[in-house]
Amino acid sequence: MTRDQPPARKPPRRVTAQYLENAALHYLQRFASSSASLRRVLMRKVDRSAQAHGTDPAEGARWVEDLIARYLRSGLLNDTAYAEMRAASLHRRGTSTRAIREKLSAKGIGRDEADRALETLDEEVEGDLNLTAALALARRRRLGPYRLPEKRAEFRDKDLAALGRAGFAYDIARRVVDAEDPDSVE
The missing domain is CATH 1.10.287 (Helix Hairpins)
Incomplete structure (x- = not known):
């Protein structure tokens, strides 16, 4: 060779x-x-x-x-359990419900099973799924209330865009980015 x-x-x-x-x-x-x-x-x-x-x-x-x-x-393969586990994992990472549905669909999970997994997740999570996921993403990426206070105004639009690209509605992105601290988000 x-x-x-x-x-x-x-x-x-x-x-x-x-x-x-x-x-x-x-x-x-x-x-x-x-x-x-x-x-x-x-x-x-x-x-x-x-x-x-x-x-x-x-x-x-x-x-x-x-x-x-x-x-x-x-029971070695269980699509329902997989969908619930994957949805919970993606939600903890800060993935929007829309993106969770898309990712489950890419893994071959049907729309009904994805909806059931999100319903189960909604029962387990306190508050709005998208809002808690947006806060998790903001924490992970240091956006909005997790950014240094002196840099927040300078990066506000970029933070909104990052949350928008992640699949969050403008209303939710604005609430997260404009919050003084993470606990003050309603």
Whole structure:
């Protein structure tokens, strides 16, 4: 091997039902996942194997669907619990409800399940979801009442824009940025 040539890439393993099960279990040990995300990961392995070894992608897809159905029945995969956990995590980081819905949708969570997850979160959180999330984002990014007092007026518009880009309504962004201290936000 010379310097001009990149190292040769190892060919993917031939996909079998047992290989997919091992890969799925390993993936689920490392990451919380929705059934759609796990399906995407496993189908990528099936497609790579089909290209490299000429295996039947339809057979691999059947194995993946059987595996996911079995994991859903056994409770190893639970889209509702995943949606609730992910929504709570995103809310703590300061993500707006609109952005939470979009991120859950990108992970393959349906609109109804996303709405249920947000309803559950709303029951657990005191106050308005978007307001508490905006305060969390302001704290994390040091915006509005978390900024040094002498710099607040100078950065007011930038702070409003940052909250707007994060998906918060102008009214909520204005209430957070113009608050004297975080506790004074109604």
